[in-house]
Amino acid sequence: MSRRPWALGAVAALVLAFLYAPIGWLALVSFNDSRSLSRITGLSTRWYARLFDDAEVLEALGLTLRLAGTSAVVATAIGTLAAFGLRRAFPGRGVWTVLLSVPLVVPEVVLGVALLGFCVKLAGIPLGFGALLAAHVAFSLSFVVVVVRARVAGMDARLEEAAADLGASPLVAFRTVTWPLVAPAVAAGAAFAFLLSFDDVVTSSYLTGVGSTTLPVFVYAQAGRRGVSPEIVALSTLMVAVSAALLLVGVLVAAWRARASTFVEPTRDH
């Protein structure tokens, strides 16, 4: 490293502060004694207590967690298969790549209204869990494929060839060599899919049914009706905390796996 660029560092610090200040304020104000979101009058945990007394919130949270879990499992399962399918060149791979990039570039509002029309008018799928699952898997799949495919592409094929040469059947080779190498990426893809589903507002807002609302959609509807209440701020803070905790766990697991498997670091393709 040559000179220390203080000016650049200061700008970078300011941008990071810009990213964190609003979330920090939100967390602070969620412990406020009064209803005000701009003046701290004292500290209390009453908004959190009130939140956990709210049956509607708990029900929405339950549905959101079930949905995110199911969506992550489905998206990871079929997305991982797809990532392996794209491993080597074959006629039509380009078309598949384009198809998989579609969910990344379609604006969410378009996806939401399209699925609303599809469920209501064409497929007769009742709005609620099923419709939400269809949507969440559809927009999470591409992210799973991107993450897993990067790992699969970086894998040294000679390791599997060596396993075959040493007499391992394809199944044994997959279980003992391929899978341990790919598993961290699959876990990362699943976490990605879980969070995308857990946090989704726009697409979901068209597909929730009566009595089957996800937490973000519930929060969005509440704010539209009553403005931002301290309970909602407490809930938002909790959601940030959950996301941050999940990311931290992910980073730690990844670091631990990397240390445990340094002797099979992925090599680049030629």
Place this chain on the structure above:
Amino acid sequence: MARRPPRWLVATGLLTPTGLWLGLFLLAPLALVVQFSFATRDTGVARAVLPWTTDAYATALDPAFLPIFGRTLAYAAVTTALCLLLGFPLAWFIARHAGRFRTALLAAVLVPFWSSYLARVYAWKALLDGDGLVNRLLGAVGLDRDGGFLLTHGAVVLGLTYGFLPFMVLPLYVACERFDHRQVEASYDLGHGRVSTFLRVVLPGVAPGVLAGSLLVLVPAAGDFVTPKLLGGVGQSTFGSVIDDQFRGGNNWPLGSAMAVLLLVLVVVVLVLRGRRGEDVL
């Protein structure tokens, strides 16, 4: 060893579940939207019926909607520019000068990216309110504004920039990390100044990251309706919020569909303009 099935068959088999899911729950619905956009409005439960017509497009392209279309593009463009302006120094610093804190700093950028999108919008709603912290701090130096900063273009652009900044930082970081710094030294050695080096060497070098990041910000910013709805008002409605209105309150599915198709066309145009250059980073 047993005879193996041909490679394309295995690959297609592995891709089939994904293909079915995306075909059924992505392509078919999008095709349906295109169909709706040519249908006639029905205020009953049918919502969109025959006969086929291009009325919805005539309405969508009506001069009355033109300001909204222009405003959406302006919001998205200014948001992208601001994200670039804020994101580049951060990405460059992390990639070049952060040393052993690089991973930690990158994770720090990721945490807000993972945090609830709604929470981020609400934070600004609380901060920009008439009684909000921003207004009170500005009040201390006599710059406060009656009623706060909600319902302004600035509030919407601020919210969008804040919401999508991490999407810009990540591809920029990848590009900055890949950039060979010796080119900068070579440029200095050849007598170029700082500005000239930045414009002729650094910028072309990180162009793939700039393009990928801009795309990742521009598309969601152009389609977003939650931020304009929560931080803005009627005067800040965007294409996304008008589409939303047609499907929720206004109950004009053909018009909403036509606008959705126009938004998709806009995305395709951006993609084509981008070409294939940003692909390796995205």
